[in-house]
Amino acid sequence: MNWNQAIADYQNYLKIERGLSKNSIANYVLDLQKLIGYLDGHEINESPTKISREIVQQFVYDVAKNLNPRSQARIISGLKGFFNYLIFEDYRVDNPMDLIETPKIGRKLPDTLSVDEINDLISAIDLSKPEGERNRAILETLYGCGLRVSELVNLKLSDLYFDEGFIKVTGKGNKQRFVPISDINIKYIQLYHDGIRVHLPIQKEHEDVVFLNRRGKQLTRAMIFTVIKQLAAKIGLKKSISPHTFRHSFATHLLENGADLRAIQQMLGHESITTTEVYMHVNRKHLAKVLHEFHPRK
Numbered sequence: 001m002n003w004n005q006a007i008a009d010y011q012n013y014l015k016i017e018r019g020l021s022k023n024s025i026a027n028y029v030l031d032l033q034k035l036i037g038y039l040d041g042h043e044i045n046e047s048p049t050k051i052s053r054e055i056v057q058q059f060v061y062d063v064a065k066n067l068n069p070r071s072q073a074r075i076i077s078g079l080k081g082f083f084n085y086l087i088f089e090d091y092r093v094d095n096p097m098d099l100i101e102t103p104k105i106g107r108k109l110p111d112t113l114s115v116d117e118i119n120d121l122i123s124a125i126d127l128s129k130p131e132g133e134r135n136r137a138i139l140e141t142l143y144g145c146g147l148r149v150s151e152l153v154n155l156k157l158s159d160l161y162f163d164e165g166f167i168k169v170t171g172k173g174n175k176q177r178f179v180p181i182s183d184i185n186i187k188y189i190q191l192y193h194d195g196i197r198v199h200l201p202i203q204k205e206h207e208d209v210v211f212l213n214r215r216g217k218q219l220t221r222a223m224i225f226t227v228i229k230q231l232a233a234k235i236g237l238k239k240s241i242s243p244h245t246f247r248h249s250f251a252t253h254l255l256e257n258g259a260d261l262r263a264i265q266q267m268l269g270h271e272s273i274t275t276t277e278v279y280m281h282v283n284r285k286h287l288a289k290v291l292h293e294f295h296p297r298k
Contacts, residue, residue, distance in 0.1 A: 011025055251268060
């Protein structure tokens with residue numbers, strides 16, 4: 001088995017058996033391509049079924065010294081998964097990554113925006129331009145529903161259940177969940193749909209997509225990043241923000257206002273409650289306020 005065949009088979013496994021997203025699969029493949037590049041650069045002719053522990057360890061050492069612990073951990077985890085797949089398919093009997101330890105990275109606290117900062121960003125949108133209504137609806141949906149950017153760009157008209165007050169979201173691994181949507185959020189999506197979207201030259205394959213560019217095609221993730229970066233620059237915001245910042249802010253503000261952590265977990269689509277618990281550490285001042293307000297010995 002050569003590397004190209006092994007990677008192709010592994011991609012199918014990740015897609016069909018594990019149900020991973022295109023972005024996740026691409027990241028796994030990128031790490032494997034780095035290993036292949038290392039082998040080519042050092043003129044090492046080893047197949048994925050025969051490559052030794054020593055060669056893989058040297059690759060990890062060489063590539064890791066230029067990466068932060070989080071990136072190191074991702075590469076190590078990705079390679080372990082690949083070789084475990086080969087064992088599962090009876091191509092190997094051992095995993096050359098077994099003795100390589102993953103660095104401790106701790107939890108990275110997410111960046112958040114205040115309510116005022118979110119209002120300032122939305123207020124900075126130029127509504128005199130057709131894309132203004134769309135961009136306002138996008139920011140309101142990112143913040144109002146706590147969506148990932150991939151979930152936003154893939155949101156379908158057939159996923160909108162406005163009469164019931166929910167939208168259907170397809171998250172990581174094609175797992176679906178229903179997320180409540182507010183009346184104000186519904187209002188801005190409808191304004192965009194009825195006033196702007198209906199006049200676009202919509203491409204047939206994108207007829208069911210909610211948010212479109214002016215050519216009637218589905219927006220890219222990069223376009224959402226660009227819109228947000230431009231608005232941040234416009235209001236002079238010094239924080240480095242992305243679409244995910246709105247998702248973090250959604251969760252943080254819900255928690256600060258007394259929402260149940262389990263409910264936040266369900267709305268975010270986190271498989272494990274421990275992933276959601278990171279928001280418990282975001283605002284220590286709020287936690288101190290809760291203690292002083294509710295503890296019997298305040």
